[in-house]
Structure formats: structure tokens, C-alpha cells
Amino acid sequence: MSAVWEQNVRRVVPYVAGEQPTDKNIIKLNTNENPYGPSPKVQELADHMDSDIFKKYPDQTAGDLVRALAKYHGFKPEEIFVGVGSDDVLAMCFMTFFNSDKEILFPNITYSFYPVWAEMLRIKYRTVPLDEQFNIRPEDYKAPNGGIIFPNPNAPTAILASREVVEDIIASNRDSIVIVDEAYIDFAEEGSSVIDLTRKYDNLIVVRTYSKSRSMAGLRIGYAIANEKLIKYINDVKYSYNSYTMNTPSIILGTASVEDDEYFKEKIEAIKKTREWFTEELKKLGFKVLPSSANFVFASPKTKTAAEVFEAAKQAGIYVRYFKAPLTKDFLRITIGLDEEMKKVVDFLKGFC
């Protein structure tokens, strides 16, 4: 017999993130981390952390970090919201803006946390099929809705939608909030971001993360860019949830990262170069590889099933990601690591496939 209080428990099926093995010999290409580590300026500060400052609450506005990001992107601090990774930022946005009776829309192949947030927050949703080449079709988003969200580049496909496609969706949905999740945009060609469109459209929110291009997944920093009014609404919900979400190390080290743009750009170029080389190697092995604008590739093997390659790679100490849903079951999502790591992956695949 179960207790009466059990009737009032919010029962949810949580998101399952990629494994985080602790064995350092494992080539870890399953959660789209950036292998180069943060800027040396971050290390300088990490070497001189005075624990005495931890006795005080952090600045609840994370002002230094917000101002650094605002300056970096050419916005006002009032146009930036920071959170504990882009997951926290996105969850706050779902809570703040997706309160309509109408369904929210997102692609049928996309970041698998979107349906989890919707279920948890009891938001109705409908998934919208991608086309046969895994592209988003703007016309499919011209239906009544309670909000729209999609990543660009999309995950796990790595495919970029053009600015025209993205703007078409935003412009056709002025009655809804449109969230463009740009977690991987720094790996796309320059000029792909739509952060500038937050000035043109009052219904647009763009979300970014430190976990990929900034190589700081361990610090948990994400942010949103939008007009002041939208940012104020998100902040009101945040301050109704947890006054102090960003801890002191994340504020200090996150600020330092933004201030070293040279290192940042250099490492992104390195990853893009490795991605192009790795893509060619996969193609030589007969893989179908979707055109990637991210720090990972979504690739389908020819002679073995994706599930077989996933398992065999794991046995060989190479962790990649496999999503066994019907639409993704033929593909593997492989993070772009260091050159030497990717060479080992190619060697393994040459032997196995």
C-alpha cells in the first residue's frame, strides 16, 4: 500500500545525458565537449582563487559576467540573462513564456531535453518533421502555436538552417516567443547567428552556452540574448526560483573566458579543421555524413549498424552517442576531439567496419 502523499508527486521521465566515465584512457566523444580546455586567462585566475570570498553570497545579478558578455556581443547588460548552463536558461524560458493553451512546436529530431521540459512543466507540444535531408521547413511552423524552439545548428544532426529560414520562422510568428538555441553556432560559418535579429523582432530569444565552444562545461554557464522586456520577464521567474544561481567561481572564470577572444577563435578553427578531415575519412569508409556546422558529426555507417559500431567502439574505449529512436537509429553522433583522438577513431573504424 502506498502513502497518500504519493498521489501528489510530480512523476516525470528524466532526460538522460551522455555517460561521464572517469577513466582517463577513454576517448570521450559523447557529450560534445571541447578538448582544448579554457583560455590560459581562466587558468591564471583559477590558480589564485581566494576561498575567503566564498563566505559571501555571489552577486545575484552576476554583473561582471553579464557586462562582459554584453560588451562582447555589442548588447546592453539588460539584454543578457545568465544561468547554470543553457539547460537552466532554457528551462527558465519554458517556465516564463510557454504558458499558452496552444501547443509549442519543435522539430521531431532535435535536442531531446525539449519534450522532457514540456512534460515536466505540463506544456502541450507537437513535434514537426524535418524534411528528408534533415532540414527545417519554415512553412511547417506557420500554424497556430504557443511558442517555438529549435537549435541552430540542430542537434544531433549538426545541420545549420540559413538566416533566411530562421528569420522566416521568427517573422511568421510574431504572436509567439521563438527561441533559437545556438549552443553550437560558434562552429558554423560566420554570420549564421541571429542575435542581431533580437533588435528587429520583439519575440526572439537566442540562447548560448559555455559548454561547447568555450570549453567550460564544468562551470555550468549559459545565457540568453533578447530585448530588455523579455530578459526582465526571465529574471523575474529566476528571482522567484533561486536568487543566486551563478556561483562565485563561475562568475569570475566565465568573465575571464570572454576576455580572451584570440584563444577562443583559434581553438574553434582547430576543431573545424579536424571536423573537415574527420568527415572526409568517414566518407572514405563509406559513412553517410550529414554536413556539420557543429563540433560533432552525425554519421551513418555502411557495412555495420550504428548500434554495432557504438557497442564495439565502447569496448575499444571510444565513447560516442547513439540515439536508438526510429529516425536516428542509423546514425552515430561523434564529438570532434583532438586530432590524435580522431585518428584513433578512424583507425578503430578501419579495423571494424
Next chain:
Amino acid sequence: MSAVWEQNVRRVVPYVAGEQPTDKNIIKLNTNENPYGPSPKVQELADHMDSDIFKKYPDQTAGDLVRALAKYHGFKPEEIFVGVGSDDVLAMCFMTFFNSDKEILFPNITYSFYPVWAEMLRIKYRTVPLDEQFNIRPEDYKAPNGGIIFPNPNAPTAILASREVVEDIIASNRDSIVIVDEAYIDFAEEGSSVIDLTRKYDNLIVVRTYSKSRSMAGLRIGYAIANEKLIKYINDVKYSYNSYTMNTPSIILGTASVEDDEYFKEKIEAIKKTREWFTEELKKLGFKVLPSSANFVFASPKTKTAAEVFEAAKQAGIYVRYFKAPLTKDFLRITIGLDEEMKKVVDFLKGFC
């Protein structure tokens, strides 16, 4: 004319935390921080932080921290949930357990975040008056309800409810989840905590924080202790909200703090000693001081209004907290700082009151 999307914004009135002035000359006694700073073991690790580890996501289970806390309190890791400060833990608990059609109950004078969470999450609530000596009366909590929460010691009164009172409330509400928010319990006499009762009552959750006794408000660490089933339910909601809430520095430094119990106990004793001295000084000045089991006192001046003392103290560079609601407007909440800080407060009050 406002946009259509505005109709679907969750509009909330956020919690307002105490000010965080950056001027180091200010005597900051307004957010119940612990002036002694974290353990030297925390400093040792803070001195050798390798930023390269930040490129990886943190352990999403915060396993080291959870195991350290479990060992410290004599529980299993499965009986511990950690979050971004106790505010994050409490918000998760509200989301997870307070989903009844019945009202949740909490005292009419209490932590002012409770009604904010309830409003934000659209949970019905009813406040229960304290008695004339600011005590919780268990019989008032023997009414149908959708859950119960109260801090012990209570805030901002600093008054401790006895174990008997707390157990009476838990035992009389086996159909509801009862959350005892023990943010300040380390400053109460030993044996006041009810963490052991989580073994006796399946409806009890006890919440703790690093922000007060552990002097680590800047790291944002809080935790809950309850039976495995309850902790599993909270974790399911957490993993439906943000997979990785605890960042790498908070896991590493939070673990180190628990491992230095000698320093921890020594500083708590120092604060209790200062509290007794300061209480006597306030009484000599004619203040009414409620009996404190926390690292702050709730005190009412005799010759001036609390609002007048609050403002004058602020002008003099001494920040305390003032809640102008009808039931609290005659009192000031003053954090116990260092001896020399409290002496300056007494000197100021001698001159002003």
C-alpha cells in the same frame, strides 16, 4: 498595444534578497553569512584548481559531494540530494511534492521565499499564525493540507521549535510531505535536528545549506536528507530540469568542507559565543531580543523604531535586514559577525538609541 505573446508570460513578483554591497568597509550583517570563511582545506584546493578539468561536464550526480555528506551524517548516498543552494533544493521539492488541490501550510512569519515559490508554481497556500511568543503551535498544523514547510530554527525570528513539536507535526501529517528547513540548525543546541526522523517517517524531508554554518554562500550548495524513495522523486524532477546543476568547483570545494569538522565546529562555537555576548549588550540597551538558535538575532529597539535604526545604521555603514510587514516591522534581523564587527554595532547603537 502589447504583443499577443505577452498574454502567456508567467508574471511573478520575485523574492528580494538582502543587498550585496561591494564596498569592503561596510559591516555586512544583512544576509546571515558566516564571517570566518571556509575551512583551510577548502583554501588548499582553491589554490590548485586545474582549469583543464572544466572542459568536461561535471559529474551529474555530484557523487563525491553526495558521498561525503552521506558519510558525515551517517546516511546512504541514496538518501541525499544536492542542489544550487538550499533555495534550489526547496524549489525542486515544491515542484516535486506540492501538487495537491489542498493548500500547503507554512507559518505567517517565516522565510519569505515560501509564498514566492508557491505563487510561481501556482500552489495554493495558507499561512498559519505563530503564537504570541513567535512559536509554532503543532495543533494548528492538524488540518487537511497539501504539504507543510517551516524552517527550524525559524527565520527571521531565530526561534527553535523543540524536537517534540517538530515530530508532532510530522507524525500528525503522514498523508503529506513535511519539509523541515534546517538552514540554521548548526547554530542550535546539539540534538535539535530531526534528520534521524527521516528513518522513522517516510513523509519527512530535511533541508540544509552551506551558506550559513559552512561559510560557503558563494559556492551555492544545499542538500536534502530523506528516504531513498523521496530522494529518487526529487532527482527525477532535477534531471528533467537541468542534468548538471552542481559545477566542478562546488563539488570539489564542497566535499573538502565536510572533511574538516574540527574547523567547522570551532567557528560555530565562536559565533554562538558572540551571539550570547551581543544579545546581552542589546538587552542592556533596552532591546527586546527573541531567544536565538541561529547565527542572527531578531531584536526590537526600545527608544527608536526599527525602521529608524535600520536607516541610521545603513548611513553608518552597517547593513542589517528590516522586513516592514505588519508583524515584523518592530524588529531588525542582525547577523552575528566577527566580535569586532559586533562591537562596532553596539557602539553605534549606544550612540543612536
